[in-house]
Amino acid sequence: MIRWGHPDLWWALLVPVVAAGLWAWGAAARRRKLARVGNAALAAQLTSAVSKPRRLLKQLVTGLALLLAAIALVRPQHGQRPMPLKQTGIDIAVAFDISKSMLARDVQPSRLEAARTQLRQLLQTLQGDRIALVPFAGVAFTQSPLTADESAVRLYLDSLDPANMPIGGTNLAMAIEEGTKLLTSREDKAEHRGRSRVLLLITDGEDVASDAGEAARAAAKKAADAGVRLFAVGVGTRLGEPIPLFDEQGNHQGYQKDSEGKPIYSKLNVALLEELARLADPEKPDAQRVFQYDGTEPVSPRLAAELGGLQKTAMESMLRNAYGEKFQYALLPALLLLLLDLAIGERRARTTAAAAREPAADGRRRRPREEKADAA
Numbered sequence: 001m002i003r004w005g006h007p008d009l010w011w012a013l014l015v016p017v018v019a020a021g022l023w024a025w026g027a028a029a030r031r032r033k034l035a036r037v038g039n040a041a042l043a044a045q046l047t048s049a050v051s052k053p054r055r056l057l058k059q060l061v062t063g064l065a066l067l068l069a070a071i072a073l074v075r076p077q078h079g080q081r082p083m084p085l086k087q088t089g090i091d092i093a094v095a096f097d098i099s100k101s102m103l104a105r106d107v108q109p110s111r112l113e114a115a116r117t118q119l120r121q122l123l124q125t126l127q128g129d130r131i132a133l134v135p136f137a138g139v140a141f142t143q144s145p146l147t148a149d150e151s152a153v154r155l156y157l158d159s160l161d162p163a164n165m166p167i168g169g170t171n172l173a174m175a176i177e178e179g180t181k182l183l184t185s186r187e188d189k190a191e192h193r194g195r196s197r198v199l200l201l202i203t204d205g206e207d208v209a210s211d212a213g214e215a216a217r218a219a220a221k222k223a224a225d226a227g228v229r230l231f232a233v234g235v236g237t238r239l240g241e242p243i244p245l246f247d248e249q250g251n252h253q254g255y256q257k258d259s260e261g262k263p264i265y266s267k268l269n270v271a272l273l274e275e276l277a278r279l280a281d282p283e284k285p286d287a288q289r290v291f292q293y294d295g296t297e298p299v300s301p302r303l304a305a306e307l308g309g310l311q312k313t314a315m316e317s318m319l320r321n322a323y324g325e326k327f328q329y330a331l332l333p334a335l336l337l338l339l340l341d342l343a344i345g346e347r348r349a350r351t352t353a354a355a356a357r358e359p360a361a362d363g364r365r366r367r368p369r370e371e372k373a374d375a376a
Helices: 007-035 040-046 052-073 111-125 150-158 172-183 186-191 214-225 270-280 300-308 328-343 352-357 368-375
Strands: 002-004 076-089 091-097 130-136 144-147 197-203 228-235 244-246 252-255 290-293 313-325
Touching: 007 052, 052 328, 091 111, 091 172, 111 150, 111 197, 111 228, 111 290, 111 300, 130 150, 130 172, 144 150, 144 172, 172 197, 172 214, 172 228, 172 270, 197 270, 214 228, 214 270, 228 270, 228 300, 270 290
Parallel strands: 091 130, 091 197, 197 228, 228 290
Antiparallel strands: 002 076, 076 313, 130 144, 244 252
16 A cells, blocks of 8 residues: 655645646636737737647646656655664663652742653653653652653653652652662663663752661662763752642642641752762762753753763664655656656747748738848
8 A cells, every 4th residue: 555754745736736727817817818909810810929739738747747746745655664773872761750849839830840841852852762761759660661662751751740659758769779770680781781871860859868868879879880870950949949739639729837837848959969970970070960950941952962972882673664665756757747848838830931921010921032131
């Protein structure tokens, strides 16, 4: 069966129809103008140099060329064959914070939605990389394993909701451990040896663990020992914002409060994120690994540039169907018809005898001697 590579360009098939309509309108306009002359013999004499069959043939050739060019533009395809597709890239495990503190609105419309938008933009720029999604709050788990299917990661990302987390809080240590385990699994390490492995933390940086982040620091060191580099996107502001509360319908119900009844402020903890990044990459302590997003300048382009500079190796080889292109069978005849159109003229072929019978400007029949004089 024939398939079309650009079915969205179907409107191009209307171009020959529009051209035919314009030609018909032009012919009618010429007839109206000649009718206003009033003298049928004079009108016939004025148009005697034009060949109507030639004009019709020229329009037919042009219309057919436009139709074939439109068909070529829609890209007809027929037949398919499997082709190996080799991709190169890196492995990225995205630890995405969906704790309730990410609902704070110091970044509009909320930290969670802003982080989701930045990650979507990053996914659009990545080429050939495998992505995994690890949501976390009080616990962390693998939502999507490493995959080159960006659409699957987007689908899981859109479904993340803090209300669905069984345990509240923010456990950075568990998020780092889960991402490291995902990137360094035994079977995956043997298959893709030598490829850069990155753990990307997207969070506000708050760690509510009682050890003040010590477990997260230990997890970052283990990640470094396993060859995993840590990047982070800190979402929020240093001034912070109270953590809002919502009912099941999504209506705002006030703010979380402490034991004294005061609203609990959530602030961006950039210092902890920078420390974790240094621990995970001790050889380059001054390299930029933490990007702060406060709702003004997007961080996805800068982050993509940093990730693009990492070592990329052959990721996987898979088969994809390649369809046979057939547009050339319509494009080549279209070009030949356009060349033929240039060679076809609308004027009648004039012979010497016809030229001799043509009346001169003063009404006398021209003589051959006068024609030679005019030519001189």
